[in-house]
Amino acid sequence: MYTYQWTSAILGLLIAGTIILLIRRDHLHTHHAGWWLFSALCIAILGIFPKLVDSIAIKLNVNYPPTLLFSVGLGLILLKMLNIDIYHSRQERQLRRTIQRIALLEDEINRLKQDQEHSTNN
Template structure:
Protein backbone atom coordinates (compact mmCIF):
# COMPACT_ATOMS: atom_id res chain seq x y z
CA UNK A 1 0.00 0.00 0.00
CA UNK A 2 1.11 3.54 -0.68
CA UNK A 3 1.87 5.77 2.29
CA UNK A 4 -1.23 7.89 1.59
CA UNK A 5 -3.43 4.80 1.76
CA UNK A 6 -1.88 3.74 5.06
CA UNK A 7 -2.24 7.25 6.48
CA UNK A 8 -5.88 7.54 5.42
CA UNK A 9 -6.70 4.10 6.78
CA UNK A 10 -5.01 4.86 10.10
CA UNK A 11 -6.82 8.20 10.36
CA UNK A 12 -10.17 6.53 9.80
CA UNK A 13 -9.51 3.77 12.32
CA UNK A 14 -8.17 6.18 14.95
CA UNK A 15 -11.18 8.47 14.43
CA UNK A 16 -13.52 5.51 14.94
CA UNK A 17 -11.69 4.53 18.12
CA UNK A 18 -11.87 8.10 19.43
CA UNK A 19 -15.61 8.21 18.75
CA UNK A 20 -16.16 4.90 20.52
CA UNK A 21 -14.16 6.23 23.49
CA UNK A 22 -16.31 9.39 23.60
CA UNK A 23 -19.49 7.31 23.48
CA UNK A 24 -18.19 5.04 26.22
CA UNK A 25 -17.36 8.02 28.46
CA UNK A 26 -20.82 9.50 27.77
CA UNK A 27 -19.36 12.61 26.10
CA UNK A 28 -21.20 11.83 22.88
CA UNK A 29 -24.78 10.67 22.44
CA UNK A 30 -24.99 7.17 21.01
CA UNK A 31 -27.06 8.05 17.93
CA UNK A 32 -24.73 10.93 17.04
CA UNK A 33 -21.76 8.66 17.61
CA UNK A 34 -23.09 6.07 15.18
CA UNK A 35 -23.17 8.71 12.46
CA UNK A 36 -19.56 9.68 13.12
CA UNK A 37 -18.47 6.03 13.25
CA UNK A 38 -19.99 5.61 9.79
CA UNK A 39 -18.02 8.64 8.60
CA UNK A 40 -14.81 7.24 10.08
CA UNK A 41 -15.47 3.85 8.49
CA UNK A 42 -15.93 5.46 5.10
CA UNK A 43 -12.62 7.32 5.51
CA UNK A 44 -10.91 4.09 6.46
CA UNK A 45 -12.59 2.30 3.55
CA UNK A 46 -11.42 4.88 1.04
CA UNK A 47 -7.92 4.54 2.44
CA UNK A 48 -7.94 0.76 2.18
CA UNK A 49 -9.55 0.66 -1.32
CA UNK A 50 -8.50 3.84 -3.15
CA UNK A 51 -9.86 2.61 -6.49
CA UNK A 52 -13.37 2.49 -5.03
CA UNK A 53 -13.99 6.21 -5.53
CA UNK A 54 -12.72 5.94 -9.12
CA UNK A 55 -15.18 3.14 -9.86
CA UNK A 56 -18.07 4.99 -8.19
CA UNK A 57 -17.24 8.14 -10.13
CA UNK A 58 -17.19 6.21 -13.39
CA UNK A 59 -20.55 4.61 -12.62
CA UNK A 60 -22.16 7.95 -11.78
CA UNK A 61 -20.68 9.84 -14.73
CA UNK A 62 -18.09 11.99 -12.96
CA UNK A 63 -14.93 12.43 -15.01
CA UNK A 64 -12.94 13.72 -12.01
CA UNK A 65 -13.36 11.30 -9.05
CA UNK A 66 -12.40 13.78 -6.27
CA UNK A 67 -15.35 15.94 -7.36
CA UNK A 68 -17.70 13.10 -6.46
CA UNK A 69 -15.97 12.71 -3.11
CA UNK A 70 -16.28 16.43 -2.34
CA UNK A 71 -19.93 16.47 -3.42
CA UNK A 72 -20.75 13.51 -1.17
CA UNK A 73 -18.87 15.07 1.76
CA UNK A 74 -20.75 18.36 1.31
CA UNK A 75 -24.09 16.57 1.14
CA UNK A 76 -23.37 14.64 4.33
CA UNK A 77 -22.32 17.82 6.15
CA UNK A 78 -25.40 19.69 4.95
CA UNK A 79 -27.67 16.86 6.10
CA UNK A 80 -25.92 16.81 9.47
CA UNK A 81 -26.37 20.58 9.84
CA UNK A 82 -30.05 20.28 8.91
CA UNK A 83 -30.53 17.53 11.49
CA UNK A 84 -28.79 19.63 14.15
CA UNK A 85 -31.05 22.60 13.36
CA UNK A 86 -34.13 20.39 13.63
CA UNK A 87 -33.02 19.11 17.03
CA UNK A 88 -32.20 22.63 18.19
CA UNK A 89 -35.66 23.85 17.12
CA UNK A 90 -37.34 21.01 19.02
CA UNK A 91 -35.34 21.75 22.15
CA UNK A 92 -36.14 25.48 21.97
CA UNK A 93 -39.86 24.70 21.54
CA UNK A 94 -39.80 22.34 24.52
CA UNK A 95 -38.02 24.93 26.69
CA UNK A 96 -40.56 27.57 25.68
CA UNK A 97 -43.42 25.24 26.65
CA UNK A 98 -41.77 24.41 29.98
CA UNK A 99 -41.35 28.13 30.71
CA UNK A 100 -45.03 28.71 29.97
CA UNK A 101 -46.06 25.85 32.26
CA UNK A 102 -43.81 27.15 35.02
CA UNK A 103 -45.29 30.63 34.68
CA UNK A 104 -48.82 29.20 34.94
CA UNK A 105 -47.89 27.19 38.03
CA UNK A 106 -46.31 30.23 39.67
CA UNK A 107 -49.43 32.30 38.91
CA UNK A 108 -51.64 29.57 40.43
CA UNK A 109 -49.44 29.38 43.50
CA UNK A 110 -49.53 33.15 43.92
CA UNK A 111 -53.32 33.22 43.63
CA UNK A 112 -53.57 30.41 46.22
CA UNK A 113 -51.31 32.36 48.58
CA UNK A 114 -53.52 35.42 48.29
CA UNK A 115 -56.78 33.57 48.91
CA UNK A 116 -55.67 31.06 51.59
CA UNK A 117 -54.45 31.61 55.11
CA UNK A 118 -50.65 31.73 55.44
CA UNK A 119 -50.51 28.56 57.55
CA UNK A 120 -52.00 26.33 54.83
CA UNK A 121 -49.52 27.12 52.02
CA UNK A 122 -45.91 27.84 52.78
Protein backbone atom coordinates (compact mmCIF):
# COMPACT_ATOMS: atom_id res chain seq x y z
CA MET A 1 0.00 0.00 0.00
CA TYR A 2 1.21 3.53 -0.71
CA THR A 3 2.25 5.90 2.04
CA TYR A 4 -0.63 8.32 1.38
CA GLN A 5 -3.07 5.42 1.69
CA TRP A 6 -1.69 4.48 5.09
CA THR A 7 -1.65 8.12 6.15
CA SER A 8 -5.29 8.65 5.15
CA ALA A 9 -6.41 5.38 6.74
CA ILE A 10 -4.59 6.12 10.00
CA LEU A 11 -5.88 9.70 9.99
CA GLY A 12 -9.47 8.45 9.62
CA LEU A 13 -9.03 5.97 12.45
CA LEU A 14 -7.41 8.61 14.70
CA ILE A 15 -10.27 11.01 14.04
CA ALA A 16 -12.81 8.28 14.84
CA GLY A 17 -10.93 7.40 18.04
CA THR A 18 -10.79 11.06 19.08
CA ILE A 19 -14.53 11.46 18.46
CA ILE A 20 -15.33 8.40 20.54
CA LEU A 21 -13.09 9.73 23.34
CA LEU A 22 -14.83 13.12 23.20
CA ILE A 23 -18.23 11.43 23.43
CA ARG A 24 -17.16 9.29 26.38
CA ARG A 25 -15.85 12.36 28.23
CA ASP A 26 -19.10 14.20 27.42
CA HIS A 27 -17.33 16.92 25.42
CA LEU A 28 -19.28 16.09 22.27
CA HIS A 29 -22.99 15.40 22.17
CA THR A 30 -23.95 12.19 20.38
CA HIS A 31 -26.26 14.23 18.13
CA HIS A 32 -23.17 15.82 16.53
CA ALA A 33 -20.92 12.78 16.75
CA GLY A 34 -22.61 10.90 13.91
CA TRP A 35 -21.47 13.47 11.39
CA TRP A 36 -17.88 13.33 12.57
CA LEU A 37 -17.80 9.54 12.71
CA PHE A 38 -19.17 9.45 9.17
CA SER A 39 -16.43 11.87 8.05
CA ALA A 40 -13.73 9.80 9.73
CA LEU A 41 -15.07 6.64 8.12
CA CYS A 42 -15.06 8.29 4.68
CA ILE A 43 -11.48 9.46 5.16
CA ALA A 44 -10.40 5.96 6.18
CA ILE A 45 -12.25 4.28 3.29
CA LEU A 46 -10.90 6.72 0.71
CA GLY A 47 -7.44 6.25 2.20
CA ILE A 48 -7.63 2.49 1.90
CA PHE A 49 -9.35 2.52 -1.52
CA PRO A 50 -8.15 5.68 -3.33
CA LYS A 51 -9.25 4.34 -6.72
CA LEU A 52 -12.83 4.54 -5.46
CA VAL A 53 -12.87 8.30 -6.13
CA ASP A 54 -11.54 7.68 -9.64
CA SER A 55 -14.23 5.13 -10.47
CA ILE A 56 -17.03 7.33 -9.08
CA ALA A 57 -15.67 10.31 -11.02
CA ILE A 58 -15.60 8.29 -14.24
CA LYS A 59 -19.23 7.23 -13.71
CA LEU A 60 -20.22 10.86 -13.13
CA ASN A 61 -18.21 12.06 -16.15
CA VAL A 62 -15.87 14.18 -14.04
CA ASN A 63 -12.60 14.71 -15.91
CA TYR A 64 -10.39 15.38 -12.89
CA PRO A 65 -11.33 13.08 -9.95
CA PRO A 66 -9.87 15.28 -7.16
CA THR A 67 -12.33 17.97 -8.25
CA LEU A 68 -15.18 15.62 -7.35
CA LEU A 69 -13.63 14.90 -3.97
CA PHE A 70 -13.17 18.58 -3.14
CA SER A 71 -16.59 19.57 -4.47
CA VAL A 72 -18.35 16.91 -2.41
CA GLY A 73 -16.23 17.81 0.62
CA LEU A 74 -17.04 21.50 0.27
CA GLY A 75 -20.74 20.70 -0.15
CA LEU A 76 -20.71 18.58 3.01
CA ILE A 77 -18.94 21.35 4.92
CA LEU A 78 -21.61 23.81 3.80
CA LEU A 79 -24.36 21.41 4.90
CA LYS A 80 -22.68 21.00 8.28
CA MET A 81 -22.45 24.78 8.67
CA LEU A 82 -26.13 25.11 7.81
CA ASN A 83 -26.96 22.41 10.36
CA ILE A 84 -24.94 24.28 13.00
CA ASP A 85 -26.77 27.54 12.21
CA ILE A 86 -30.15 25.83 12.45
CA TYR A 87 -29.16 24.26 15.79
CA HIS A 88 -27.88 27.57 17.18
CA SER A 89 -31.01 29.39 16.02
CA ARG A 90 -33.15 26.82 17.82
CA GLN A 91 -31.04 27.19 20.96
CA GLU A 92 -31.27 31.01 20.81
CA ARG A 93 -35.04 30.84 20.36
CA GLN A 94 -35.37 28.51 23.37
CA LEU A 95 -33.09 30.76 25.43
CA ARG A 96 -35.08 33.87 24.49
CA ARG A 97 -38.35 32.16 25.45
CA THR A 98 -36.87 30.98 28.74
CA ILE A 99 -35.66 34.50 29.55
CA GLN A 100 -39.14 35.87 28.77
CA ARG A 101 -40.75 33.28 31.05
CA ILE A 102 -38.32 34.15 33.84
CA ALA A 103 -39.13 37.84 33.41
CA LEU A 104 -42.85 37.09 33.61
CA LEU A 105 -42.34 34.97 36.73
CA GLU A 106 -40.21 37.67 38.37
CA ASP A 107 -42.93 40.21 37.60
CA GLU A 108 -45.53 37.88 39.11
CA ILE A 109 -43.40 37.40 42.25
CA ASN A 110 -42.92 41.16 42.63
CA ARG A 111 -46.65 41.74 42.17
CA LEU A 112 -47.49 39.09 44.79
CA LYS A 113 -45.00 40.64 47.24
CA GLN A 114 -46.55 44.05 46.71
CA ASP A 115 -50.05 42.63 47.21
CA GLN A 116 -48.89 40.86 50.38
CA GLU A 117 -47.24 44.04 51.72
CA HIS A 118 -50.32 46.06 50.84
CA SER A 119 -52.64 43.61 52.59
CA THR A 120 -50.46 43.48 55.74
CA ASN A 121 -50.36 47.29 55.93
CA ASN A 122 -54.17 47.54 55.83
